[in-house]
Amino acid sequence: MKKVVDVSLPIGPLHPCFKEPARIKCETRGEFVLSAEVELGYVKKGIERIMRGRPWQEVMFLAERICGICSVIHNMTFIETVEQLSDIAVPDRAALLRVVVNELDRIQSHVLANFSYCYTIEHETLAMYLLNLRETAMDMLELITGARVTCAYMIPGGVRFDLRPEDRQTLERSLTHIDTEIARFTAMFKNGPLIGLRSRGIGILTREAALEAHAVGPTARASGIAEDMRLRHPTYRKLGFEPVVYTEGDNYARIMVRFDEVRQSIRLIQTCLEMLPEGLIRGGGSVVAGEATYVGEAPRGELTYFVKTDDYGRIVDISVQTPSIMNIEACAHYMLTGVTSAADVTSTFISADPCVACTER
Amino acid sequence: MGDFLYEKDLRMMQYNILTSARHNGVAAAIAGHYGLKKQEVLRMMMERMDMILLENLPARYEVWQATGDAGDETERKLGCELISRYVPLADPQAIDRICADAKERIRKGTPKDEALSEGLQNIREMLRT
Numbered sequence: 427m428k429k430v431v432d433v434s435l436p437i438g439p440l441h442p443c444f445k446e447p448a449r450i451k452c453e454t455r456g457e458f459v460l461s462a463e464v465e466l467g468y469v470k471k472g473i474e475r476i477m478r479g480r481p482w483q484e485v486m487f488l489a490e491r492i493c494g495i496c497s498v499i500h501n502m503t504f505i506e507t508v509e510q511l512s513d514i515a516v517p518d519r520a521a522l523l524r525v526v527v528n529e530l531d532r533i534q535s536h537v538l539a540n541f542s543y544c545y546t547i548e549h550e551t552l553a554m555y556l557l558n559l560r561e562t563a564m565d566m567l568e569l570i571t572g573a574r575v576t577c578a579y580m581i582p583g584g585v586r587f588d589l590r591p592e593d594r595q596t597l598e599r600s601l602t603h604i605d606t607e608i609a610r611f612t613a614m615f616k617n618g619p620l621i622g623l624r625s626r627g628i629g630i631l632t633r634e635a636a637l638e639a640h641a642v643g644p645t646a647r648a649s650g651i652a653e654d655m656r657l658r659h660p661t662y663r664k665l666g667f668e669p670v671v672y673t674e675g676d677n678y679a680r681i682m683v684r685f686d687e688v689r690q691s692i693r694l695i696q697t698c699l700e701m702l703p704e705g706l707i708r709g710g711g712s713v714v715a716g717e718a719t720y721v722g723e724a725p726r727g728e729l730t731y732f733v734k735t736d737d738y739g740r741i742v743d744i745s746v747q748t749p750s751i752m753n754i755e756a757c758a759h760y761m762l763t764g765v766t767s768a769a770d771v772t773s774t775f776i777s778a779d780p781c782v783a784c785t786e787r
Numbered sequence: 788m789g790d791f792l793y794e795k796d797l798r799m800m801q802y803n804i805l806t807s808a809r810h811n812g813v814a815a816a817i818a819g820h821y822g823l824k825k826q827e828v829l830r831m832m833m834e835r836m837d838m839i840l841l842e843n844l845p846a847r848y849e850v851w852q853a854t855g856d857a858g859d860e861t862e863r864k865l866g867c868e869l870i871s872r873y874v875p876l877a878d879p880q881a882i883d884r885i886c887a888d889a890k891e892r893i894r895k896g897t898p899k900d901e902a903l904s905e906g907l908q909n910i911r912e913m914l915r916t
Contacts, residue, residue: 451837463837467800474807637854638872640846732808745808747845755843785842 430456435768439468443546443772446782448754452762452771459771462762464754470786474744482508482582482713482739489731490576492746493784495538496724497576498531498567500746503722505580507731511718512582514711520584521661522698523707526597527570527579529691529698533604534563535725536644536684536691539779543681544615546773547624552614559607566600569593584708594699605692612685625678629761629774632675639756642749643727644687645778648672648679655723665697677777684779713739724749726779748784801833801841809845816848817874820866821911831876831914840875847873861890861899865906870914877914885909 433454439447447468453460473492477485489504490497502524509516516524537560544553564574570589571577579585589597615621631641636649646653647669654669656662670686672679717734727749734743757778765774804810814832818825832841851873856863867886871879889906893899 464839465797466838466842467797470800470803472803638847638850639843640850743808747809751839751842752846755839758837758839785839 437771441772443776445542448782450758450771450775454768457766457768459762459765462758464758466782466786469782473787474746477741477744480741482735482741485741487578490578492787493781494575495781496531496535496726498528498579499722499724499729501578501580502528503720503729503731505582506722507718507720507733508582508713510720511716511733511735512711512713514583515709516584517706517709518703519705520707522702523585523589524580525661526695526698527567529695530563530567532725533688533691534560536688537563540681540684542776543773546776547621549618549621552611555611559604562600562604566597569596582713583711588707598699601692601695605689608685608688615681615685624773625676625681627676628770629677629765629777630675631756631761635760636756639760640752641756642752643724644680644683645753645756646727648683649675655721655728665694667694677774680777726750726753726781746787748787750781750784753778754780754785797838798833801838804838804841805829805832813844813848821907821914823911823914835876844874861893861903862886864903865889865910870910877910881913882910
């Protein structure tokens with residue numbers, strides 16, 4: 427007779443499906459997951475402590491080194507926090523260029539997240555297609571900012587480089603290419619019967635649970651929460667931004683939110699290019715003493731910076747709350763509970779797009 | 788043979804998480820609410836929560852401040868959902884019993900402040916055991 431036994435199932439800290447080290451400890455009955463815990467602490471950087479006492483000119487480079495996948499939004503949120511506390515205005519052209527670069531970063535981050543998910547559910551073909559497409563977005567980031575990952579593109583009062591006319595044409599061609607390809611890959615994901623079996627109805631995060639754990643970003647929007655910090659951003663408001671929302675709350679919905687947001691980001695960049703006025707890309711202003719809390723929308727959700735500066739522009743105190751903290755917690759304590767197969771633990775975890783580098787900032 | 792890295796004692800890492808400004812504020816607020824020492828609260832958190840829950844404490848505390856225990860004044864003052872759901876340091880059933888007891892005492896005519904004070908003391912004792 428088949429036996430069902432209670433098992434403690436440790437996954438990680440090193441696992442082929444994880445990009446970074448984290449340890450999931452599942453308590454299971456047979457393969458049914460009763461509860462899960464996540465242990466971290468393997469790659470803690472202590473970057474907030476490193477930042478304290480340093481001038482903002484150094485901290486802006488440290489901020490984008492919190493995460494290698496969404497470095498642009500760390501740069502943007504830190505700079506916009508500093509601008510808020512110092513009352514520094516940004517020229518219109520620079521504000522739109524910031525959105526262009528930020529959305530390119532979101533595209534590559536979402537495509538990478540969906541690559542990881544497809545790879546985890548063993549759909550390597552679609553995974554490799556997506557990883558290949560990500561390179562187009564990375565190339566565009568490099569074209570505009572001069573770097574693929576740590577771009578340091580945004581500075582108080584503007585951006586560092588303008589968009590040249592020839593680069594604009596290349597960008598428009600690349601966006602069309604990404605749009606066409608992402609539509610094809612979305613259809614592959616939507617219509618794949620095996621993908622559906624591995625994704626639909628698995629790892630469900632209810633709206634109530636998402637609210638309790640303060641889940642954010644695509645993870646929350648896949649559970650019916652229409653919350654997106656871009657709705658509060660003045661430049662995005664001008665672009666008529668509306669969040670993408672699904673209500674199923676399962677792995678499938680989380681991946682589909684990201685696919686839809688990639689296409690939405692393409693539209694946002696195209697709108698920015700149409701609206702891009704001639705003019706300066708840098709205004710004036712200097713960083714003064716003060717403190718401010720500012721929230722930006724990272725690819726994974728709400729990113730909060732609290733910054734306190736002194737008269738010389740040094741960072742006296744800083745605190746960073748990254749979206750992965752909330753999303754990994756929601757994943758470990760709500761999505762994984764009730765998963766019926768141990769094989770779905772890793773795919774459910776990856777569907778929340780966990781970033782351990784952000785979490786262990 | 789050395790110990791495995793993933794089996795190492797992570798208490799120092801847990802303590803590092805809790806010493807950040809936002810976490811420190813949450814621990815101080817909970818300690819103040821229930822009349823406990825902050826170090827006691829930190830120890831309870833480290834013993835009863837996994838690391839990702841520790842990391843997420845400030846966000847969960849903010850959610851409780853905004854929406855938790857919204858329906859009932861007694862529950863809000865005792866922080867029933869705070870201590871059992873949003874910052875889960877106590878057994879929800881035991882907290883429900885203490886809360887129901889405090890409401891019953893108020894209904895029978897005990898002054899509200901006295902009943903709440905006793906409720907908070909009961910929660911404090913329960914947290915310490």
